Amino acid sequence: MASRLGLRRLEIAAKSILHPTAVRWQPSPCIRCQRRWQSISQKIGSDRVHFPGAVNSQFTTQLAFTRPADLPGMPTYRILDQEGRIVDQAHAPPDIETKELLRMYRDMVFVSIMDIIMFDAQRQGRVSFYMVSAGEEGIAVGSASALSPNDPIFAQYRETGIFQYRGFTPADFMAQLFATKDDPGRGRNMPVHYGSAKLRIHTISSPLATQIPQASGAGYAVKMQNLRNPTDEQRVVACYFGEGAASEGDFHAALNIAATRACPVVFICRNNGFAISTPTLEQYRGDGIASRGVGYGIDTIRVDGNDILAVREVTRQARELALQDNGRPVLIEAMSYRVSHHSTSDDSFAYRAKVEVEDWKRRDNPITRLRKYLQGKGLWDDEREAALRSDARKEILEAYRKAEREKHPPLRAMMEDVYEEMTEEQVGQLEKMRGLVERYEGEYDVSRYEEGIAGLRLKEVKR
Numbered sequence: 001m002a003s004r005l006g007l008r009r010l011e012i013a014a015k016s017i018l019h020p021t022a023v024r025w026q027p028s029p030c031i032r033c034q035r036r037w038q039s040i041s042q043k044i045g046s047d048r049v050h051f052p053g054a055v056n057s058q059f060t061t062q063l064a065f066t067r068p069a070d071l072p073g074m075p076t077y078r079i080l081d082q083e084g085r086i087v088d089q090a091h092a093p094p095d096i097e098t099k100e101l102l103r104m105y106r107d108m109v110f111v112s113i114m115d116i117i118m119f120d121a122q123r124q125g126r127v128s129f130y131m132v133s134a135g136e137e138g139i140a141v142g143s144a145s146a147l148s149p150n151d152p153i154f155a156q157y158r159e160t161g162i163f164q165y166r167g168f169t170p171a172d173f174m175a176q177l178f179a180t181k182d183d184p185g186r187g188r189n190m191p192v193h194y195g196s197a198k199l200r201i202h203t204i205s206s207p208l209a210t211q212i213p214q215a216s217g218a219g220y221a222v223k224m225q226n227l228r229n230p231t232d233e234q235r236v237v238a239c240y241f242g243e244g245a246a247s248e249g250d251f252h253a254a255l256n257i258a259a260t261r262a263c264p265v266v267f268i269c270r271n272n273g274f275a276i277s278t279p280t281l282e283q284y285r286g287d288g289i290a291s292r293g294v295g296y297g298i299d300t301i302r303v304d305g306n307d308i309l310a311v312r313e314v315t316r317q318a319r320e321l322a323l324q325d326n327g328r329p330v331l332i333e334a335m336s337y338r339v340s341h342h343s344t345s346d347d348s349f350a351y352r353a354k355v356e357v358e359d360w361k362r363r364d365n366p367i368t369r370l371r372k373y374l375q376g377k378g379l380w381d382d383e384r385e386a387a388l389r390s391d392a393r394k395e396i397l398e399a400y401r402k403a404e405r406e407k408h409p410p411l412r413a414m415m416e417d418v419y420e421e422m423t424e425e426q427v428g429q430l431e432k433m434r435g436l437v438e439r440y441e442g443e444y445d446v447s448r449y450e451e452g453i454a455g456l457r458l459k460e461v462k463r
């Protein structure tokens with residue numbers, strides 16, 4: 001209770017900066033407490049008692065368990081069918097400029113081509129690891145296109161399309177994948193763990209669900225900023241995760257705190273049917289991840305993740321909703337199918353049939369769906385397709401070849417940035433390492449690191 005009152009005080013403080021005369025901190029109870037106190041006075045003969053823990057529950061004499069199997073599944077919103085046609089002719093499709101439609105298409109194609117090239121690069125031993133987002137490009141690109149470029153993003157690892165849409169260049173991707181001196185993470189992360197302060201995308205974390213409570217916290221900070229600076233652009237936080245990550249405790253804590261503190265966070269779950277080799281049937285028994293949002297009192301929608309127009313429209317409206325009433329969370333569950341192996345370390349045909357994958361590839365794919373839509377509108381043809389693919393390939397390979405020749409950051413970078421200044425222990429370890437490399441010259445190839453052996457020298461260390 002003490003911390004809740006503390007947070008409430010903070011909210012009021014932010015409001016009082018905004019409207020100095022209108023809001024003053026008073027030790028009055030928070031809205032939830034008021035509601036609870038009001039609930040004590042009940043009308044005699046009422047058909048419900050406002051229990052503080054369930055304020056709108058009617059009395060019944062029917063003893064019946066609520067059985068999930070009897071409830072209808074949450075519907076899946078879509079605009080386009082698998083042939084790229086508008087499903088409901090009575091509703092005009094969202095008004096999206098041609099330039100934007102083509103940008104979304106190009107970005108999806110770009111990511112899919114980079115995925116093929118880099119998957120092969122791993123197989124050739126040129127990068128240590130890679131993860132593709134085949135079949136899920138529409139979720140990343142479509143949702144990113146509906147956010148403001150200033151909305152902070154927390155992502156998992158299969159949302160390369162977000163980086164592409166926000167302006168990551170082929171050189172940026174390659175710097176991270178090849179751990180070059182130009183990687184802002186200074187080569188200290190596994191490939192595909194991109195991050196960009198400039199593009200407001202927090203660095204990807206390997207431990208699942210790390211980013212979800214972080215997003216709720218950032219959502220609270222953004223809420224305060226929105227309240228304090230009402231004439232500035234009002235922002236939301238976007239948070240992506242897989243349905244597998246939603247099995248982590250962090251997911252539940254994050255959604256609950258975002259709901260109770262009314263944080264403007266758009267949670268976007270990619271439900272692609274698998275957490276590595278575990279199919280969704282073995283991951284949960286409820287109605288997907290969407291049903292959990294409702295459980296936490298969060299406005300929720302399920303969308304066809306292979307329909308980029310639907311993903312974009314749902315995200316656009318979720319963003320608007322998230323900014324209502326000084327902020328509130330929204331959950332989107334985007335349905336798709338993980339066409340690829342989980343990563344380069346996985347062989348998915350050990351646990352699923354090849355024919356199932358081939359079927360999904362052929363039957364439904366966000367790229368072909370949008371392509372058909374564009375062709376139907378006369379905005380795309382085979383010639384443009386060939387040019388796009390060839391240009392993207394050229395651009396990626398050029399950046400790839402350049403990054404492959406680039407040096408890694410100096411070896412001391414592995415110790416830097418942990419603390420503002422290196423600790424004595426770190427300095428000692430650095431010296432020890434230099435001693436080893438000098439002693440066993442020939443065993444360690446340090447030529448691929450900037451400054452070579454000098455990169456381990458103490459005089460270079462910022463202290």
Ligand SMILES: Cc1ncc(C[n+]2csc(CCOP(=O)(O)OP(=O)(O)O)c2C)c(N)n1
Pocket residue numbers: 158206207208241242243244245246270272274275276338342
């Ligand atoms: C805390 C934690 N547990 C386990 C893992 C190993 N792991 C990496 S990815 C993954 C599957 C995640 O599935 P999902 O969230 O559905 O994302 P998808 O790979 O399907 O995109 C697992 C279990 C991990 N990285 N972190």
Ligand SMILES: [Mg+2]
Pocket residue numbers: 242243244270271272273274275276
């Ligand atoms: Mg998954």
